[in-house]
Amino acid sequence: MTAPNTLAGPSGSKESLLTILLTFLKVGAFTFGGGYAILPVIRQEVVINRRWVAEDAFADILIITQGMPGQLALNSAIQIGVRLRGTIGGLVAALGVTAPSVIILLIIAAWLYPLYRDNQYVHAVFYGLRPAVVALIAAAAFNLGKDILHGTRGIILCAVLLITAIISQVHPILVLVAGGVAGLLVCKRECH
């Protein structure tokens, strides 16, 4: 891992906070479809266009991004900001990637939504969008399952947790923690 303060700019000079802000504003404002769609765009910007981080350093960033809590785009933006300009760089990158969401969604929630909430065509659109979103969520579960549930133990663990969650109705946080602890106990050698 390269040290977090490594300056990887082509000239070795410090990147301005404004450049960091504008780069991540662009990522936040023009990338649709959430985390896995945003990561390739961030890579294009910071590895290829701006050469802020090298390919292997970006791979390190992704390891942390995917293993820790939080949104993928946000986690990678903060780490890149920190590498360029320390804590303030991380904050500016976070602001950049978040601000477009807040502004756009505020416009929709405060202005467009009240205006069109009672329109029957809007009702019709959402009538079709709801099952589409449920299909997206179900597909996410199946695709994640296909990627990670290879060993028998993983599948059994998933089934046991599913049944436990249905019967006990506990908060999902408890199910996640139970899964993690079970993973520590049974997945030492082979789970996936």
Add this chain to the structure above:
Amino acid sequence: MIQVILSLYWSFFKVGLFTIGGGYAMIPLMEAEVIDTHGWLSAAEFLDIIAVAEMTPGPVSINAATFIGYRMAGVAGSLITTLGVITPSLVLLLLLSKILFTLIQKPEAESFLNGLRSALVALILLAAYSLGQAAIVDIPTIAIFVLLLAASLIKQISPLYYIAIGAILGLIFFPY
């Protein structure tokens, strides 16, 4: 008002802290907080907001947090929910990124995350089932669901296609 702001912050903080691996990992958590625990939204409203969050640029859970925060407590609410959902990332990455990097590469972390991801598959499946009851209500909605799920199992496509197809079929088949 202060009470609502504080519980919004705390709820979305929890969502941010336990969304591991990004993407749809946040759905079961947000559903539990927003629908089951606090009753802030119905399942149908929640799905509508996720659909809007998918259609708009930026991270889906930040979009959803902003919309839900606004619905509950205006502009202040939207800023508080967004702040709540990003606080765990900020704290962990600004203060602990070196420790995290060492920690995440230990074999125990790998085992823990593998178990956690198994739990995640179960939770997302369960969320699809419970939200589905508010969405899949008649023959056209069953058809939309089955069509899109089947398509996605054959080939992974961008969420935007789901949104476009869902919207068009909704316009055609809605019982006006």
